[in-house]
Amino acid sequence: MTVFFPWLFGFLIIFLFMLAFLMFKKHKVIFNLRSSTPKASLIKSDLPLSMEEYASDLTAPSPVMPQPQKPGEELPGKYNIDRLVLMARDPYWLYAYWEISAAIQEEFKTNYGPFAWGQSQPVLRVYDVTGTNFEKQSPLEYTDIPISDQVDDWYIQVGQPDRSFCIEVGRKFQNGHFVTLLRSNVVSTPRASLSEQVDEEWMWIEDLYRTIRHQYGVSSPLIEEEIAGRMGIVPLGISSPGF
Amino acid sequence: MPLGFLALVLHMHLPYVRHPENEHFLEERWFYEAVTETYLPLLQIFERLVNDNVPFRLTISLSPTLISMFTDPLLQQRYGNHLEKIIELADKEVGRTYNSPFHKTALMYQHRFRQARYLFNDVYQKQIIQGFKKYHDLGYLEIITCPATHGYLPLMMVQPETVRAQIATAVDVHRQYLGTLPLGIWLSECGYAQGIDDLLKEFKLRFFFTDTHGVLFASRRPRFGVFAPIYCPSGVAAFGRDVESSKQVWSAREGYPGDYDYREFYRDIGFDLDYDYIKPYIHPDGIRINTGIKYYRITGTTNHKEPYVFEWADNKAAVHAGNFMFNRQLQAAHLKKLMERPPLIVAPYDAELFGHWWFEGPLWLEYLIRKIHFDQDTLELITPSDYLTRFPCNQVAQPCASSWGNKGYHETWLNQANDWMYRHLHYAAAQMVELANSHPDAQGLLRRALNQAGRELVLAQSSDWAFMMSTRTTVNYALSRTKSHLSNVLKLIAQIKENHIDEGWLSSLESKNNIFPRLNYSWYQSHYRPDFS
Numbered sequence: 001m002t003v004f005f006p007w008l009f010g011f012l013i014i015f016l017f018m019l020a021f022l023m024f025k026k027h028k029v030i031f032n033l034r035s036s037t038p039k040a041s042l043i044k045s046d047l048p049l050s051m052e053e054y055a056s057d058l059t060a061p062s063p064v065m066p067q068p069q070k071p072g073e074e075l076p077g078k079y080n081i082d083r084l085v086l087m088a089r090d091p092y093w094l095y096a097y098w099e100i101s102a103a104i105q106e107e108f109k110t111n112y113g114p115f116a117w118g119q120s121q122p123v124l125r126v127y128d129v130t131g132t133n134f135e136k137q138s139p140l141e142y143t144d145i146p147i148s149d150q151v152d153d154w155y156i157q158v159g160q161p162d163r164s165f166c167i168e169v170g171r172k173f174q175n176g177h178f179v180t181l182l183r184s185n186v187v188s189t190p191r192a193s194l195s196e197q198v199d200e201e202w203m204w205i206e207d208l209y210r211t212i213r214h215q216y217g218v219s220s221p222l223i224e225e226e227i228a229g230r231m232g233i234v235p236l237g238i239s240s241p242g243f
Numbered sequence: 244m245p246l247g248f249l250a251l252v253l254h255m256h257l258p259y260v261r262h263p264e265n266e267h268f269l270e271e272r273w274f275y276e277a278v279t280e281t282y283l284p285l286l287q288i289f290e291r292l293v294n295d296n297v298p299f300r301l302t303i304s305l306s307p308t309l310i311s312m313f314t315d316p317l318l319q320q321r322y323g324n325h326l327e328k329i330i331e332l333a334d335k336e337v338g339r340t341y342n343s344p345f346h347k348t349a350l351m352y353q354h355r356f357r358q359a360r361y362l363f364n365d366v367y368q369k370q371i372i373q374g375f376k377k378y379h380d381l382g383y384l385e386i387i388t389c390p391a392t393h394g395y396l397p398l399m400m401v402q403p404e405t406v407r408a409q410i411a412t413a414v415d416v417h418r419q420y421l422g423t424l425p426l427g428i429w430l431s432e433c434g435y436a437q438g439i440d441d442l443l444k445e446f447k448l449r450f451f452f453t454d455t456h457g458v459l460f461a462s463r464r465p466r467f468g469v470f471a472p473i474y475c476p477s478g479v480a481a482f483g484r485d486v487e488s489s490k491q492v493w494s495a496r497e498g499y500p501g502d503y504d505y506r507e508f509y510r511d512i513g514f515d516l517d518y519d520y521i522k523p524y525i526h527p528d529g530i531r532i533n534t535g536i537k538y539y540r541i542t543g544t545t546n547h548k549e550p551y552v553f554e555w556a557d558n559k560a561a562v563h564a565g566n567f568m569f570n571r572q573l574q575a576a577h578l579k580k581l582m583e584r585p586p587l588i589v590a591p592y593d594a595e596l597f598g599h600w601w602f603e604g605p606l607w608l609e610y611l612i613r614k615i616h617f618d619q620d621t622l623e624l625i626t627p628s629d630y631l632t633r634f635p636c637n638q639v640a641q642p643c644a645s646s647w648g649n650k651g652y653h654e655t656w657l658n659q660a661n662d663w664m665y666r667h668l669h670y671a672a673a674q675m676v677e678l679a680n681s682h683p684d685a686q687g688l689l690r691r692a693l694n695q696a697g698r699e700l701v702l703a704q705s706s707d708w709a710f711m712m713s714t715r716t717t718v719n720y721a722l723s724r725t726k727s728h729l730s731n732v733l734k735l736i737a738q739i740k741e742n743h744i745d746e747g748w749l750s751s752l753e754s755k756n757n758i759f760p761r762l763n764y765s766w767y768q769s770h771y772r773p774d775f776s
Contacts, residue, residue, distance in 0.1 A: 075729055079670050085401055087665070088644070090652035097666045153662060185401070188437070190644035190652055191460040198464045203474045204636040 084169050086184035091161030091192035096124070096184060097153035098169050104181055108171065112179070120171035122147050125178065126156060129186055130164045144172065161192040245585060245623040247575025248630060249615070250482070251608075252452065252591035254429050255282070256306035256393055258707035258724075259758050261318055267527050270720055274312050275325045276535060278371065281598035281605070283359050286367075286374040288609040289383060299383055299612045300624045303375065303594070304429035306389045307416040308705070310372055311758050314420065319369040326363065329535060330356045332524045336512070336536060344550040345538045351553055352536050372420050379421060385626035388417040388425040388448075391759065395656045395706035397436035397644060398665065402672040404679075404767050407442050409701060411766040411773060412759055414446050419761065424775065426628045427451060429591075431706045432656070433484070433647040440475040440642075446773055450480040450627045452591055454647040458483030461640035470578055470586035472630070474639045481642045482627055487574060488590040491567060499563040500601035504555040507539040507548055508600055537602075560603040564610035572621045587630055648710075661712040664725060668703060671732045675700050678739055679767035692744045693764035695752050696735040702756060703728035728756070 084098040109117055124145040132140060147154060158165060165187055170180045257277055262268035292299060312318050333353040340349040367374050379386045390396060391412035399406050410428070417425045427450040428443060435453050443451060450472065458469045458481055465473050469483030492498055499505075513525055513534040525532050539548035540556065571588055578586035597604030615622055631637075648655035657665070675696055685693050703725055711721035731752060738744045765771055 075667050075726060076733070079666075081670075085665070085669060087398060087401070087653075087657060089654055089657050090650065093654075095657055095662060097662070099666070153666075188644075190436075191456075191462075194460060195462055195464045195640075197462060200463065200466055201639040202636055203478060203639045205474070205478055205631070 082182055084167070084182035084184040086165070086167055086187050088165075088187040088189050089155070091189050092157060092159045094126075094156040094158055094165060094167070094187065094189070095153070096156060096167055098182055098184075099152060100169065100181055108179065108181065116173075117171070120173050120179070122149055123170055123172045123178065124154060124156065125168040125170060125180075126158065127166045127168070128158075128160070128163055129166045130188075144178075146172075158189060161189050164188045245575075246579045246621045247571070247585045247623075248587045248625040249488075249571055249575075249622050250302060250587060250589045250625050250627060250630065251611075252302040252304070252429070252589065253285075253594040253597070254304045254306075254389070254591060255309055255594040256304075256389060256431075257309055257312065257595070258705050259308040259311060259392065259702060261312060261315060261757075263317055263755055266321065269526060269530070269532065270717070271318070271321065272325075272532065274318065275322050276533065277595050277599055278322060278363075279326070279329070279356065279359050279535060280602070281595050282371060283362050284598045284605040285594070285608075286362065286371070286378075287358070288605050288612075289374075289378045292609065292612060293378070293381070293383065295613075297613055297616045299616065300385065300626045300629060301383065301612075302385045302387060302427075302626045304387045304389045305372075305375060305417075305421075306393055306429075307391045307413045308393065308758065310416055310420050313372040314370065315757075323364065323369070326356065326360045328524060330360060332534060333536065340538075348538050348551050348553065349536075376421050385426070385628060386417075386421055387427040387429060388413040389429040390431050391416070392701045392705040393431040393707060394701065394704040395431055395434045395646075395653075395709065396439050397434045397646070397653055398656055399668075399672070399704065400436055400438055401669050402676055403438065403442060404676045404769055404771075405672040405700070405704070406439065407445070407771065408697065408766040409704070410442055410446050410448070411771070412701060412762055414448075414773070415761055416759065432710075433457065433591075433645065434653070434656070434706070435481070435642055435646070436644040437641060440477045440479040440481070443479050444477045447775060448479065449631060450482060452482050452484065452589065453642055454645050454651060455484050455486050456651055457481060457642045457645040460643035460645070462643075463638070463640040465640060466638055467582050467584075467586070470582065470588065471584065471634070472587070472627070472637055473642065474637050475642060476639060480627070480631055480637065482587075482589045484591055484647065485574075485588045488567070488571060488588055489592075491570065492590075492592060492596070499559075499567075499607065500596070500604070501541065502559050502563070503541045503543055504552070504559045505541055506537055506551050506556060506602040507541045508537065508602070510537050510539040510548055512536045512538070556603050557606060560606040561610045564607050564614055567607075567611055568614050568619065568622065572619060575621055584634060587625070655713050656706060656709040658713060660715070661709040664709060667729050671700055671703065671729055671736070674736045675732065675764075676767050676769060678736060679764050680769055682739075682764075683768070685764070688744050688746060688749070689739065690764070691753070692735050692739050692749055694762055695749060695756075696732050696739070697762050697764045697767060698756055698759055699728045699731040699735065699752070701762070702758065703732065731756070 078099060080101055081099060082101050082104055084096060086094055086096045089095050105117060112120075124147055126143045126145065127140045128142075129140060145154070145156065156167070167184045168180045169182045170178050172178050257273055260268070260270040260274055262271055330353070333349065333356050336349040337346070337353050340346040362374075363369060363371070375384065375386060378384045390406075390409040392409070394406070394409045396406050396409070399409070413428070414425060417423075424447060426448070428448045430439065430451050430453075433452055433454045435451065435457055440451070455469050458465055458473055461473055461481075465471070469485060472480040472482045474480055490498065492500070494501075511533040513521060513532050513536075518529075521531070521534070522529070524534055538551055540551045542549045574588060575586055597608060601607075612624070615624055644653075645651055646653060646655070678693060678696070682689065682693060705724075708721040708725045711717050735744075735749070735752075
C-alpha cells in the first residue's frame with residue numbers, strides 16, 4: 001500500500017497536467033477560429049497531424065537545408081481601391097479580405113456626421129443567399145460579426161456545406177442601424193458528404209469518340225495491335241512523327 | 244474484356260527554378276536531382292519495356308514549367324555540368340569504399356550517373372522532352388498538360404480570365420513541344436471548383452482528375468462511385484482518385500516506400516562525410532546538401548541504419564508490385580459484381596515520388612507493368628481518353644469543389660501562412676485583365692511589357708509558393724519568389740499606365756524570367772477564346 005499511493009499520486013499529477021494541456025489547446029483553437037489578426041497562431045493546426053497520405057507533401061523534392069536569406073521586395077499595403085473579396089475555403093469556412101478607401105470613409109462622414117465613423121462599430125454581415133437572387137430578394141437572414149478597425153481580413157465559420165453566401169462590410173450604430181460600405185461576390189461552400197439526389201442523368205458524347213480516334217490514330221480496342229505493329233520500325237532515340 | 248481497368252497517372256511538375264544570376268542556386272538542384280533520379284529513370288524503364296515488347300498505357304501530365312526547364316539551354320548546360328561533377332564524386336566513392344559494405348552501392352551510383360549522362364547527352368541530345376514525346380507518339384504514354392505554372396485554379400476564379408490564361412499558356416506549350424493538343428489536364432493539386440470545367444472545354448480539354456470526394460460528393464450521387472468518370476454539365480469528364488491504391492503507395496507508414504529494405508533518403512554523403520572531402524561537391528559557401536549518393540537502407544524506425552543492399556530492395560520492389568496488382572485484381576473483381584461495366588481504378592501519383600523520394604519507385608512501376616502484361620488478364624492498363632472512347636456514355640453531375648491537399652479542400656493554399664498573397668495576386672490579375680482589355684492591339688515595347696507582365700503574373704501564381712509557406716519548407720525562397728514576381732507585375736503595370744516603360748529593365752526581366760516566350764497578353768482579354776481551326 002505504501003508503494004501504491006505515491007504512484008497513484010504521480011499518475012494523478014500527470015493526468016491533471018494533460019487535462020490542463022488539452023484545455024489550453026482547445027481554448028487556443030477557438031481563439032484562432034474567431035480572430036483573424038494573430039497571423040501565426042493557426043498555422044500549427046494546419047500542419048498534417050499524421051504521417052499518412054499527403055500527396056502534395058511530396059510535390060517538390062525540397063532538400064532540407066539552410067536557405068540564404070534574400071531581400072524580398074516589399075509589396076504595397078494598400079492599393080487605394082474599394083473591394084471585398086470572398087472565398088470559400090472548405091465546407092465550413094469562408095475567407096474574406098477587403099480594402100476600404102478614404103473616399104468611402106469621407107462619404108460616410110458626409111452622410112452621417114464627422115464623428116459617425118468613431119461612433120459606429122465595424123461589422124461583417126454574412127448572408128445566406130442559397131437559391132435566392134440577392135439583389136431582388138430582401139431582406140434575407142443574416143449574421144453579424146463585430147470586427148475591429150485594425151483588421152482587413154477574416155475567417156468566417158459558416159459551418160454549412162453546399163450553401164451560398166455573400167457578405168457585407170459595414171458600420172453599425174448603437175441603435176442598430178447598419179450602413180453597408182462594401183458588398184462581396186457570392187461564393188458556395190463545397191459539399192462534405194454524398195448527395196441526397198439519386199436520380200440519374202446520362203450523357204453520350206459521340207463527338208468525343210471521333211476526336212480521340214482522329215487524334216490518336218488508334219482506337220483503343222486496336223491499341224495493342226497498333227503498338228505491336230509499330231514496334232519494329234521505330235529507331236531508338238529518334239522521335240517518330242505524330243500520326 | 245478485362246474485369247477492370249487501371250489508370251496509372253504520373254503528375255510531373257517542379258516550379259520554375261532557373262536562376263541565371265547564380266550558378267550555384269540551391270533550388271535549381273531540385274530540377275537536377277529530379278532529372279537524374281526520376282525523369283531519366285522513367286525514360287529508361289519505358290525503353291526497356293518497349294524493347295521487351297511489353298505494351299502499356301500510362302498517363303503522364305507534364306507541367307509547362309517542367310517542359311520549359313527541360314528545353315532551356317542554360318539549364319541543359321548546367322545539368323550537364325552537374326552530371327560531370329556528380330560522376331567525378333561517384334568515381335572517387337568507388338575508390339573510397341573499396342573493401343567496405345558500401346562498395347557495391349558506390350558502383351551502382353557510378354553506373355547510374357554514367358547512364359544518365361549517356362541518355363542525356365547521347366540519346367536525347369539534351370532534349371529530355373523528346374524522350375517523353377517519343378513514347379507519347381508511339382502510343383505508350385498519354386501526355387496531358389497542367390496549368391501553366393501550376394496555378395491553384397479554385398482560388399484564382401475571382402478573375403476567370405487569369406485561369407483561362409493559365410490554360411491557354413499550358414495548351415500552347417504542350418502543342419509546341421509535343422505537337423498535339425492535349426486531350427486532358429491535371430488540375431494543379433487536383434484543385435477544382437465549379438466553372439473551371441467550362442474554361443477547360445474552351446480548349447477542347449476532355450477530362451481532368453479530382454480527389455475521391457470531388458466525384459463522390461458530386462451534385463447527384465454517382466452510381467458507380469469513383470469507379471467510372473462523371474461528366475460535368477459542360478461535358479468535360481471528371482475522373483476521381485481511388486483511395487485504396489493511393490494509400491498503398493503514398494502512405495509513409497503503411498505504404499511501400501517505408502519498407503526497411505528500401506533506400507534511406509535522409510542519409511546522404513553530402514551530410515555524412517568529412518567536410519574537406521565533400522567540400523568540392525556541396526555548395527561553395529560550405530552549405531551541406533544532398534549529393535544523391537546514399538548508402539543506407541531504411542533498416543527500422545530508429546536512427547540505426549544498415550548498409551543498402553540493392554538485390555534486397557529490387558526483390559522488395561517486385562514483391563510490392565505483385566501485391567499492388569493482387570489488391571487491384573481483388574478490387575476489380577469485387578467491384579465488377581456491383582457494376583454493369585468494368586470498374587476503372589484511377590491511381591495518380593506525383594512522379595517525383597518515384598526515384599527521388601522512393602528510390603525504387605521506377606523499378607516498382609516497371610515490375611507492375613510487366614506483371615500486368617504477363618501474369619494475369621483481370622486488369623488492363625488504360626488512359627482516360629481510351630476509357631472515354633470505350634465508354635462515351637457517362638453520368639452527368641456537378642463535381643464537388645475539392646483538392647488532394649490536407650483536409651481535401653483549399654486550406655493548404657489558403658491559411659494564415661499564405662492568405663496575405665491573395666489580395667496582391669487578385670489585384671495584379673485584375674489590373675492585368677484591365678490592361679489587356681484596354682490595349683487590344685499593342686505593338687513594340689508596349690507589347691513586350693504586357694507580355695512580360697503576363698509572365699511575371701503566372702510565375703507569382705504558382706501553387707508551389709503557397710504550399711511551401713503552408714508546410715514551412717523553404718519559406719524564404721517562396722516568399723522571395725512571390726514578392727519579386729508580384730512587384731515586377733506591379734511595376735510593369737505602373738510603367739504601362741504611365742506610358743513610361745524602362746526598356747533596359749524590361750529586357751533584363753525578359754532574359755531572367757524567360758519562361759513561356761510565346762505567352763501572348765491577349766490571352767488575358769475578357770473576350771479571348773481560343774481558335775484551333
